[in-house]
Amino acid sequence: MKLLVVEDEPSLLQSILEYFIQEDFLCEGVAGYSDAIGRIDAFDYDCIILDINLPDGSGLQLLQYLRQYKKEEGVVIISARDSLDDKITGLNFGADDYLTKPFHLSELNARVKALIRRKYAQGASVLEAGNLRLDLASRSVSCSNQVVSLTKNEFDLLAYLLNNKNRVVSKQAIAEHIYGQQADNMPSFDFVYSQIKNLKRKLKEKGSDDLLHSVYGLGYKLSL
Amino acid sequence: MNKTLLQKNTRILMVWLPVVLLACSIVFYVLMRMQAHHMQEKQLLLKQENTWNAFLGKNGQIERNISGEYSIRQTDLAAINNENAVRDTAIYYAEKKKLLPFQLLSSRYQWNHQTYVLTTYVSSTEISHLIIKVFLTEICILLLLLIAIVFLNRKNSGRLWNPFFSTMQKIQEYDITRNPGFSLPAETGITEFNALNQSLTGLISNVNSAYHHQKQFVENASHEMQTPLAIIRSKLELLINQPNLTEKAAALLGDITEANDRLSQMNRTLLLLAKIENNQFPSVEAVNVSQLLLQLLHNFKDHYEAFPELNCDIAEGVMVHANLSLIEILLANLTRNAIVHNLPGGKINIKLTASGLIMENTGLPAEGNPEEMFERFRKGSHQSRTTGLGLALVKQIGNVYHYHISYQYSNGWHRVAVVFG
Numbered sequence: 001m002k003l004l005v006v007e008d009e010p011s012l013l014q015s016i017l018e019y020f021i022q023e024d025f026l027c028e029g030v031a032g033y034s035d036a037i038g039r040i041d042a043f044d045y046d047c048i049i050l051d052i053n054l055p056d057g058s059g060l061q062l063l064q065y066l067r068q069y070k071k072e073e074g075v076v077i078i079s080a081r082d083s084l085d086d087k088i089t090g091l092n093f094g095a096d097d098y099l100t101k102p103f104h105l106s107e108l109n110a111r112v113k114a115l116i117r118r119k120y121a122q123g124a125s126v127l128e129a130g131n132l133r134l135d136l137a138s139r140s141v142s143c144s145n146q147v148v149s150l151t152k153n154e155f156d157l158l159a160y161l162l163n164n165k166n167r168v169v170s171k172q173a174i175a176e177h178i179y180g181q182q183a184d185n186m187p188s189f190d191f192v193y194s195q196i197k198n199l200k201r202k203l204k205e206k207g208s209d210d211l212l213h214s215v216y217g218l219g220y221k222l223s224l
Numbered sequence: 225m226n227k228t229l230l231q232k233n234t235r236i237l238m239v240w241l242p243v244v245l246l247a248c249s250i251v252f253y254v255l256m257r258m259q260a261h262h263m264q265e266k267q268l269l270l271k272q273e274n275t276w277n278a279f280l281g282k283n284g285q286i287e288r289n290i291s292g293e294y295s296i297r298q299t300d301l302a303a304i305n306n307e308n309a310v311r312d313t314a315i316y317y318a319e320k321k322k323l324l325p326f327q328l329l330s331s332r333y334q335w336n337h338q339t340y341v342l343t344t345y346v347s348s349t350e351i352s353h354l355i356i357k358v359f360l361t362e363i364c365i366l367l368l369l370l371i372a373i374v375f376l377n378r379k380n381s382g383r384l385w386n387p388f389f390s391t392m393q394k395i396q397e398y399d400i401t402r403n404p405g406f407s408l409p410a411e412t413g414i415t416e417f418n419a420l421n422q423s424l425t426g427l428i429s430n431v432n433s434a435y436h437h438q439k440q441f442v443e444n445a446s447h448e449m450q451t452p453l454a455i456i457r458s459k460l461e462l463l464i465n466q467p468n469l470t471e472k473a474a475a476l477l478g479d480i481t482e483a484n485d486r487l488s489q490m491n492r493t494l495l496l497l498a499k500i501e502n503n504q505f506p507s508v509e510a511v512n513v514s515q516l517l518l519q520l521l522h523n524f525k526d527h528y529e530a531f532p533e534l535n536c537d538i539a540e541g542v543m544v545h546a547n548l549s550l551i552e553i554l555l556a557n558l559t560r561n562a563i564v565h566n567l568p569g570g571k572i573n574i575k576l577t578a579s580g581l582i583m584e585n586t587g588l589p590a591e592g593n594p595e596e597m598f599e600r601f602r603k604g605s606h607q608s609r610t611t612g613l614g615l616a617l618v619k620q621i622g623n624v625y626h627y628h629i630s631y632q633y634s635n636g637w638h639r640v641a642v643v644f645g
Binding site for chain 1: 447450451453454455456457458459460461462464465469471474475477478481482485488492495499504523526527528529549556
């Protein structure tokens with residue numbers, strides 16, 4: 001999968017690239033509008049991660065350029081602007097998703113993967129790890145062909161961890177992924193712990209043991 | 225004692241005008257008396273001249289004495305008393321059966337080597353009647369004048385001060401957070417009020433721009449902070465994914481992550497506050513508060529294992545006209561506060577009616593003045609995961625929709641009341 005990251009902040013660009021390279025993406029990063037146009041003209045990408053505020057132009061202009069030349073790249077906007085209007089404008093200009101800074105890389109990863117699934121692999125919406133199968137289309141989970149019944153939150157949590165397989169995902173990232181802005185209203189992330197505990201128990205019952213690991217209380221990792 | 229301008233003005237006029245008018249009347253009376261006296265003297269002299277001429281013309285063959293008119297006496301005396309001076313006297317009128325006041329003037333004349341004393345009379349009744357009538361007329365005119373002056377003054381003051389009162393009203397209606405567009409007429413037709421309006425317009429535009437800059441600063445600062453926060457967050461995520469992470473390093477990273485998250489949250493809230501202040505939530509719809517509150521409580525119960533004992537009295541179908549997100553934020557912040565600042569095993573009472581919402585929770589008394597609870601970064605307790613902005617946000621949203629929000633603490637209960645405007 002080829003990915004283009006357009007972000008003017010070098011440190012952030014570098015972090016994003018590092019994260020996605022570990023996810024086996026073919027990544028390229030540019031810091032400005034004109035560089036980005038050059039790359040888009042020369043190559044085809046599966047997904048573009050796009051910052052709106054660029055030193056020599058606007059990400060929205062870039063979006064217009066893409067749609068004008070009928071480029072089919074999926075675009076995820078990353079922006080410091082978080083108002084609904086900004087989001088609607090971005091999506092109207094043809095972006096597929098909109099993420100507000102500061103975001104979690106694991107969240108960005110999950111969004112990019114979801115986008116790529118939607119755009120290119122119609123129907124193939126199954127995430128797998130060992131004998132665990134999670135079907136996003138039918139929202140069902142099975143373990144060695146045994147159905148595991150999960151609550152909505154547990155399902156979202158498991159899908160999130162599967163999207164970020166073999167990565168440590170922080171408690172905060174999980175909380176924000178499941179509850180969005182409401183995560184701000186929580187005095188502690190204990191509920192993440194209890195959700196994980198329930199999930200572990202349910203998976204263990206169906207014979208899929210030892211998938212979820214806690215990492216020094218920082219977060220959780222799904223690995224075989 | 226403070227009185228209105230008009231009252232004060234009328235009062236001064238009512239005290240001083242009569243005094244001035246009274247003094248004028250006295251002067252007028254005295255002057256009129258003097259003039260009357262002078263006129264009588266002239267009349268008496270004229271009468272003497274006419275009578276003496278008649279006397280000489282007829283060679284002394286005229287009536288020597290006509291009562292009330294004149295008398296001519298032959299005398300041997302070289303001098304008489306009070307010659308050429310006007311004196312008062314009285315003459316008896318039989319038909320009226322009374323003495324009537326007169327004035328007389330006596331003079332000496334020589335004719336045919338004889339000395340004559342000619343005395344002429346003029347009635348003073350008419351003149352004193354005239355004086356009284358003129359004086360009474362004058363009093364009437366002065367009274368009319370007094371009334372007219374006061375009336376005109378009142379009427380005119382109202383008109384003169386009109387620009388002032390309209391300026392006053394505009395200033396009273398002015399609210400920096402809501403209507404920064406403020407203009408006073410530059411031309412009122414009165415120089416002083418023009419100057420006043422000009423100074424006020426200048427003052428308010430300065431205040432407006434200071435306020436605008438402050439708002440802009442908060443919003444810009446919050447925006448600019450997003451990027452460094454995003455960088456820190458991304459680096460932390462890469463760090464916790466390092467393969468050779470030690471437990472010690474993990475603990476440090478955990479603390480940094482938590483602090484960074486709090487900072488992000490605070491920043492997000494500040495930005496939200498700035499946006500509400502900048503009126504960036506203009507869309508308004510009918511919001512079902514009852515439904516929203518129940519949904520919210522359901523979610524909160526989901527998140528919290530130790531949700532306090534809840535006592536709900538929520539009326540159905542309570543609607544407000546507002547922005548959905550803002551109402552959601554308001555309710556979520558109040559509920560969150562009630563949970564966070566509660567005691568272990570505490571309680572929450574919620575009462576929602578068409579007119580307002582009352583949220584009570586058990587808890588330790590808050591530090592500081594209850595009035596200041598709604599200010600930014602005012603914390604009642606040292607909870608680590610609170611930003612001190614929750615109630616400021618509630619207040620700000622309340623301001624947008626003119627909700628009255630109050631807080632009090634009594635007998636171990638915190639109580640926040642929101643009255644829908």
